[in-house]
Amino acid sequence: MRKKIRIIILAVIFLLGFCLARDFLIKSLIGTVATSVTGAPTSVGGLSLSIMRQSVRISNFKIYNPKGFPKDILVNIPRMRVACDLGALITGKIHLKQLDLEIKEIGMVKNKEGKFNVDSLKIAAEKSGGKEKKPAKKLAMQIDALSLGMGRVVERDYSGQGQPVVKVYDINLKKSYKNITSAQQLAALIISEPLKAAGIQGLKVYGVSMLAGVAALPVTAAFTFTGKDYAQETFNVTEERVYEAGLQAIKLAGRVMLENKGNGFIRAEVNGARVNFKLRKLSAKSIQVTISARKFGLPQPEIASGIMYRLSEQLKH
Numbered sequence: 224m225r226k227k228i229r230i231i232i233l234a235v236i237f238l239l240g241f242c243l244a245r246d247f248l249i250k251s252l253i254g255t256v257a258t259s260v261t262g263a264p265t266s267v268g269g270l271s272l273s274i275m276r277q278s279v280r281i282s283n284f285k286i287y288n289p290k291g292f293p294k295d296i297l298v299n300i301p302r303m304r305v306a307c308d309l310g311a312l313i314t315g316k317i318h319l320k321q322l323d324l325e326i327k328e329i330g331m332v333k334n335k336e337g338k339f340n341v342d343s344l345k346i347a348a349e350k351s352g353g354k355e356k357k358p359a360k361k362l363a364m365q366i367d368a369l370s371l372g373m374g375r376v377v378e379r380d381y382s383g384q385g386q387p388v389v390k391v392y393d394i395n396l397k398k399s400y401k402n403i404t405s406a407q408q409l410a411a412l413i414i415s416e417p418l419k420a421a422g423i424q425g426l427k428v429y430g431v432s433m434l435a436g437v438a439a440l441p442v443t444a445a446f447t448f449t450g451k452d453y454a455q456e457t458f459n460v461t462e463e464r465v466y467e468a469g470l471q472a473i474k475l476a477g478r479v480m481l482e483n484k485g486n487g488f489i490r491a492e493v494n495g496a497r498v499n500f501k502l503r504k505l506s507a508k509s510i511q512v513t514i515s516a517r518k519f520g521l522p523q524p525e526i527a528s529g530i531m532y533r534l535s536e537q538l539k540h
Contacts (some may be wrong), residue, residue: 260410261410344410369403371413373394376418477494514528
Protein backbone atom coordinates (compact mmCIF):
# COMPACT_ATOMS: atom_id res chain seq x y z
CA MET A 224 0.00 0.00 0.00
CA ARG A 225 2.78 2.43 0.96
CA LYS A 226 4.59 1.59 -2.23
CA LYS A 227 1.52 2.51 -4.31
CA ILE A 228 1.14 5.81 -2.44
CA ARG A 229 4.81 6.64 -3.10
CA ILE A 230 4.37 5.88 -6.79
CA ILE A 231 1.30 8.14 -6.97
CA ILE A 232 3.14 10.97 -5.16
CA LEU A 233 6.15 10.61 -7.47
CA ALA A 234 3.87 10.60 -10.51
CA VAL A 235 2.14 13.80 -9.34
CA ILE A 236 5.51 15.48 -8.65
CA PHE A 237 6.78 14.42 -12.08
CA LEU A 238 3.63 15.74 -13.78
CA LEU A 239 3.84 19.09 -11.98
CA GLY A 240 7.53 19.37 -12.82
CA PHE A 241 6.82 18.56 -16.46
CA CYS A 242 4.08 21.21 -16.67
CA LEU A 243 6.30 23.85 -15.05
CA ALA A 244 9.22 23.03 -17.32
CA ARG A 245 6.96 22.98 -20.38
CA ASP A 246 5.45 26.39 -19.61
CA PHE A 247 8.89 27.84 -18.83
CA LEU A 248 10.29 26.60 -22.14
CA ILE A 249 7.31 27.99 -24.11
CA LYS A 250 7.60 31.38 -22.35
CA SER A 251 11.31 31.47 -23.12
CA LEU A 252 10.66 30.57 -26.76
CA ILE A 253 8.04 33.33 -27.17
CA GLY A 254 10.37 35.90 -25.59
CA THR A 255 13.31 34.81 -27.75
CA VAL A 256 11.28 34.98 -30.97
CA ALA A 257 9.80 38.40 -30.12
CA THR A 258 13.24 39.80 -29.31
CA SER A 259 14.70 38.36 -32.51
CA VAL A 260 11.96 39.94 -34.64
CA THR A 261 11.87 43.39 -32.98
CA GLY A 262 15.44 43.73 -31.73
CA ALA A 263 14.08 44.91 -28.37
CA PRO A 264 13.89 43.20 -24.94
CA THR A 265 10.64 41.34 -24.19
CA SER A 266 9.09 39.53 -21.24
CA VAL A 267 6.19 37.13 -20.68
CA GLY A 268 4.41 37.25 -17.32
CA GLY A 269 2.27 34.12 -17.30
CA LEU A 270 1.31 31.27 -19.60
CA SER A 271 -1.35 28.57 -19.54
CA LEU A 272 -1.44 25.78 -22.14
CA SER A 273 -4.39 23.42 -22.65
CA ILE A 274 -3.46 20.47 -24.86
CA MET A 275 -7.02 19.14 -24.91
CA ARG A 276 -8.47 22.46 -26.08
CA GLN A 277 -5.41 23.31 -28.18
CA SER A 278 -5.33 26.80 -26.68
CA VAL A 279 -2.81 29.07 -24.99
CA ARG A 280 -3.40 32.03 -22.67
CA ILE A 281 -0.57 34.52 -22.15
CA SER A 282 -0.60 37.36 -19.64
CA ASN A 283 1.52 40.49 -19.18
CA PHE A 284 3.45 40.32 -22.44
CA LYS A 285 5.71 43.37 -22.76
CA ILE A 286 8.11 44.74 -25.36
CA TYR A 287 10.56 47.32 -24.01
CA ASN A 288 12.27 50.22 -25.75
CA PRO A 289 15.28 49.44 -27.96
CA LYS A 290 18.76 50.72 -27.12
CA GLY A 291 19.11 54.50 -27.06
CA PHE A 292 15.75 55.17 -25.39
CA PRO A 293 14.47 55.25 -21.78
CA LYS A 294 14.06 51.80 -20.24
CA ASP A 295 10.27 51.94 -20.43
CA ILE A 296 7.59 49.71 -21.90
CA LEU A 297 6.96 50.15 -25.63
CA VAL A 298 4.08 47.66 -25.95
CA ASN A 299 1.97 46.42 -23.03
CA ILE A 300 -0.33 43.46 -23.78
CA PRO A 301 -2.04 42.24 -20.58
CA ARG A 302 -4.01 39.45 -22.30
CA MET A 303 -3.33 37.22 -25.28
CA ARG A 304 -5.48 34.24 -26.29
CA VAL A 305 -4.49 31.70 -28.94
CA ALA A 306 -6.39 28.85 -30.59
CA CYS A 307 -3.69 26.75 -32.22
CA ASP A 308 -3.23 23.66 -34.35
CA LEU A 309 -0.84 21.53 -32.30
CA GLY A 310 -0.80 18.85 -34.98
CA ALA A 311 0.95 21.26 -37.35
CA LEU A 312 3.97 21.33 -35.01
CA ILE A 313 4.74 17.75 -36.05
CA THR A 314 5.50 19.03 -39.56
CA GLY A 315 7.49 21.96 -38.17
CA LYS A 316 4.84 24.61 -38.85
CA ILE A 317 3.28 27.20 -36.52
CA HIS A 318 -0.43 27.41 -37.29
CA LEU A 319 -2.69 29.65 -35.19
CA LYS A 320 -6.36 29.47 -36.03
CA GLN A 321 -7.27 32.54 -33.95
CA LEU A 322 -5.14 35.08 -32.08
CA ASP A 323 -6.77 37.66 -29.80
CA LEU A 324 -4.58 40.51 -28.51
CA GLU A 325 -5.59 43.27 -26.10
CA ILE A 326 -3.04 46.09 -26.26
CA LYS A 327 -3.32 48.27 -23.18
CA GLU A 328 -0.74 50.85 -24.20
CA ILE A 329 1.82 51.77 -26.84
CA GLY A 330 4.59 54.03 -25.51
CA MET A 331 6.01 56.05 -28.40
CA VAL A 332 9.20 58.02 -27.60
CA LYS A 333 11.13 60.65 -29.51
CA ASN A 334 14.63 61.01 -28.05
CA LYS A 335 16.89 64.07 -27.91
CA GLU A 336 18.35 63.23 -31.32
CA GLY A 337 14.86 63.31 -32.85
CA LYS A 338 14.67 59.54 -33.40
CA PHE A 339 11.56 57.49 -32.62
CA ASN A 340 11.71 54.24 -30.66
CA VAL A 341 9.29 52.51 -33.06
CA ASP A 342 11.49 53.43 -36.03
CA SER A 343 14.54 51.97 -34.26
CA LEU A 344 12.99 48.51 -34.09
CA LYS A 345 14.51 45.81 -36.27
CA ILE A 346 11.46 45.53 -38.55
CA ALA A 347 11.60 49.26 -39.39
CA ALA A 348 15.40 49.40 -39.72
CA GLU A 349 15.36 46.54 -42.22
CA LYS A 350 12.77 48.33 -44.36
CA SER A 351 14.64 51.64 -44.35
CA GLY A 352 17.13 50.33 -46.92
CA GLY A 353 20.15 51.58 -45.01
CA LYS A 354 23.21 49.58 -44.02
CA GLU A 355 22.09 49.27 -40.40
CA LYS A 356 21.18 45.61 -40.39
CA LYS A 357 20.97 42.71 -42.74
CA PRO A 358 17.33 41.70 -43.24
CA ALA A 359 16.47 38.75 -41.05
CA LYS A 360 14.91 35.62 -42.42
CA LYS A 361 11.14 35.67 -41.94
CA LEU A 362 9.86 33.38 -39.23
CA ALA A 363 7.14 31.47 -41.06
CA MET A 364 3.77 31.00 -39.42
CA GLN A 365 0.15 30.97 -40.43
CA ILE A 366 -2.41 33.01 -38.50
CA ASP A 367 -5.87 32.55 -39.96
CA ALA A 368 -7.52 35.38 -38.00
CA LEU A 369 -6.24 38.13 -35.71
CA SER A 370 -8.38 40.28 -33.39
CA LEU A 371 -6.45 43.37 -32.30
CA GLY A 372 -7.81 45.48 -29.44
CA MET A 373 -6.07 48.86 -29.03
CA GLY A 374 -6.25 50.91 -25.84
CA ARG A 375 -4.15 54.05 -25.96
CA VAL A 376 -0.92 55.57 -27.30
CA VAL A 377 1.27 57.61 -24.93
CA GLU A 378 3.66 59.87 -26.87
CA ARG A 379 6.69 61.38 -25.09
CA ASP A 380 8.88 63.90 -26.92
CA TYR A 381 12.32 64.46 -25.33
CA SER A 382 13.73 66.39 -28.31
CA GLY A 383 13.09 69.83 -26.79
CA GLN A 384 14.37 71.56 -23.69
CA GLY A 385 13.16 70.76 -20.18
CA GLN A 386 10.38 68.26 -19.47
CA PRO A 387 9.18 65.97 -22.29
CA VAL A 388 6.01 66.87 -24.14
CA VAL A 389 3.39 64.20 -23.32
CA LYS A 390 0.34 63.48 -25.45
CA VAL A 391 -2.12 60.64 -24.91
CA TYR A 392 -4.40 59.23 -27.63
CA ASP A 393 -7.31 57.19 -26.23
CA ILE A 394 -8.08 54.92 -29.16
CA ASN A 395 -10.40 52.20 -27.79
CA LEU A 396 -10.56 50.51 -31.18
CA LYS A 397 -10.83 46.87 -32.21
CA LYS A 398 -9.93 45.60 -35.68
CA SER A 399 -9.67 42.19 -37.27
CA TYR A 400 -7.21 40.81 -39.83
CA LYS A 401 -6.70 37.55 -41.67
CA ASN A 402 -3.98 35.59 -43.43
CA ILE A 403 -0.84 36.66 -41.57
CA THR A 404 2.14 34.60 -42.70
CA SER A 405 5.13 35.68 -40.60
CA ALA A 406 6.12 36.90 -37.15
CA GLN A 407 7.41 40.09 -38.80
CA GLN A 408 3.96 40.82 -40.23
CA LEU A 409 2.40 40.27 -36.81
CA ALA A 410 4.90 42.57 -35.07
CA ALA A 411 4.37 45.27 -37.70
CA LEU A 412 0.61 45.15 -37.19
CA ILE A 413 0.89 45.35 -33.40
CA ILE A 414 3.18 48.39 -33.60
CA SER A 415 1.74 50.25 -36.60
CA GLU A 416 -2.02 49.93 -36.30
CA PRO A 417 -2.49 51.77 -32.97
CA LEU A 418 -0.20 54.58 -34.17
CA LYS A 419 -2.14 54.89 -37.43
CA ALA A 420 -5.43 54.95 -35.51
CA ALA A 421 -4.05 57.77 -33.35
CA GLY A 422 -3.34 59.79 -36.50
CA ILE A 423 0.43 59.99 -35.90
CA GLN A 424 2.19 60.62 -39.21
CA GLY A 425 5.61 60.29 -40.79
CA LEU A 426 6.91 57.09 -39.14
CA LYS A 427 9.25 54.71 -40.98
CA VAL A 428 7.56 51.71 -39.41
CA TYR A 429 4.46 52.40 -41.55
CA GLY A 430 6.42 51.48 -44.63
CA VAL A 431 7.11 47.91 -43.59
CA SER A 432 6.47 46.03 -46.81
CA MET A 433 5.60 42.85 -44.95
CA LEU A 434 2.15 44.27 -44.26
CA ALA A 435 1.31 43.82 -47.93
CA GLY A 436 -1.26 41.11 -48.41
CA VAL A 437 -2.70 41.23 -44.90
CA ALA A 438 -6.43 41.67 -45.24
CA ALA A 439 -8.29 43.92 -42.81
CA LEU A 440 -11.80 42.82 -41.87
CA PRO A 441 -14.56 45.33 -40.99
CA VAL A 442 -13.89 47.47 -37.91
CA THR A 443 -15.87 46.22 -34.90
CA ALA A 444 -15.66 49.35 -32.73
CA ALA A 445 -15.56 53.06 -33.47
CA PHE A 446 -12.70 55.43 -32.82
CA THR A 447 -13.94 57.23 -29.71
CA PHE A 448 -12.17 60.57 -29.35
CA THR A 449 -13.06 62.21 -32.67
CA GLY A 450 -14.50 65.65 -31.94
CA LYS A 451 -13.97 65.31 -28.20
CA ASP A 452 -11.90 68.06 -26.58
CA TYR A 453 -11.61 66.78 -23.03
CA ALA A 454 -10.41 63.98 -20.75
CA GLN A 455 -12.29 63.07 -17.58
CA GLU A 456 -11.40 60.84 -14.63
CA THR A 457 -12.39 60.35 -10.99
CA PHE A 458 -9.77 60.02 -8.25
CA ASN A 459 -10.33 58.71 -4.72
CA VAL A 460 -8.18 61.28 -2.94
CA THR A 461 -8.79 64.65 -1.29
CA GLU A 462 -9.69 67.72 -3.31
CA GLU A 463 -6.58 69.59 -2.17
CA ARG A 464 -4.26 66.78 -3.22
CA VAL A 465 -5.85 66.52 -6.69
CA TYR A 466 -5.65 70.28 -7.21
CA GLU A 467 -1.99 70.51 -6.20
CA ALA A 468 -1.10 67.50 -8.35
CA GLY A 469 -3.00 68.99 -11.28
CA LEU A 470 -1.25 72.33 -10.86
CA GLN A 471 2.14 70.59 -10.84
CA ALA A 472 1.24 68.52 -13.93
CA ILE A 473 0.20 71.66 -15.83
CA LYS A 474 3.34 73.55 -14.81
CA LEU A 475 5.46 70.66 -16.14
CA ALA A 476 3.53 70.66 -19.41
CA GLY A 477 3.06 74.37 -20.08
CA ARG A 478 2.25 77.81 -18.64
CA VAL A 479 -0.41 78.62 -16.00
CA MET A 480 -2.45 81.69 -16.95
CA LEU A 481 -5.07 81.70 -14.18
CA GLU A 482 -5.70 79.61 -11.07
CA ASN A 483 -8.50 79.62 -8.51
CA LYS A 484 -8.02 76.99 -5.82
CA GLY A 485 -11.31 77.84 -4.13
CA ASN A 486 -13.26 77.02 -7.29
CA GLY A 487 -10.93 74.18 -8.32
CA PHE A 488 -10.16 75.84 -11.66
CA ILE A 489 -6.94 76.37 -13.65
CA ARG A 490 -6.49 77.94 -17.07
CA ALA A 491 -3.24 77.35 -18.93
CA GLU A 492 -1.47 77.22 -22.26
CA VAL A 493 0.07 73.88 -23.24
CA ASN A 494 1.72 73.22 -26.62
CA GLY A 495 -0.09 76.23 -28.07
CA ALA A 496 -3.50 75.05 -26.86
CA ARG A 497 -5.85 76.74 -24.37
CA VAL A 498 -6.39 74.31 -21.48
CA ASN A 499 -9.06 74.39 -18.77
CA PHE A 500 -8.71 72.24 -15.64
CA LYS A 501 -11.84 71.79 -13.48
CA LEU A 502 -12.56 69.87 -10.27
CA ARG A 503 -15.92 68.54 -9.15
CA LYS A 504 -16.26 67.18 -5.62
CA LEU A 505 -18.38 64.00 -5.62
CA SER A 506 -17.64 63.14 -1.97
CA ALA A 507 -15.00 63.81 0.69
CA LYS A 508 -12.51 61.59 -1.13
CA SER A 509 -13.94 61.29 -4.61
CA ILE A 510 -12.98 64.07 -7.02
CA GLN A 511 -13.91 64.25 -10.70
CA VAL A 512 -11.36 66.01 -12.92
CA THR A 513 -12.20 67.39 -16.36
CA ILE A 514 -9.41 68.74 -18.57
CA SER A 515 -10.28 70.31 -21.93
CA ALA A 516 -7.92 71.57 -24.63
CA ARG A 517 -8.49 73.50 -27.86
CA LYS A 518 -6.10 75.03 -30.38
CA PHE A 519 -7.36 77.54 -32.96
CA GLY A 520 -10.85 76.45 -31.91
CA LEU A 521 -10.17 72.78 -32.74
CA PRO A 522 -10.34 69.95 -30.14
CA GLN A 523 -6.98 68.69 -28.85
CA PRO A 524 -7.93 65.57 -26.84
CA GLU A 525 -4.37 64.21 -26.94
CA ILE A 526 -3.11 67.28 -25.05
CA ALA A 527 -5.93 67.05 -22.48
CA SER A 528 -5.27 63.33 -21.99
CA GLY A 529 -1.53 63.99 -21.75
CA ILE A 530 -2.07 66.33 -18.81
CA MET A 531 -4.43 63.80 -17.22
CA TYR A 532 -1.71 61.18 -17.64
CA ARG A 533 0.80 63.43 -15.84
CA LEU A 534 -1.77 64.04 -13.09
CA SER A 535 -2.28 60.29 -12.60
CA GLU A 536 1.49 59.81 -12.38
CA GLN A 537 1.74 62.60 -9.78
CA LEU A 538 -0.95 60.97 -7.61
CA LYS A 539 0.90 57.64 -7.58
CA HIS A 540 3.74 59.18 -5.53
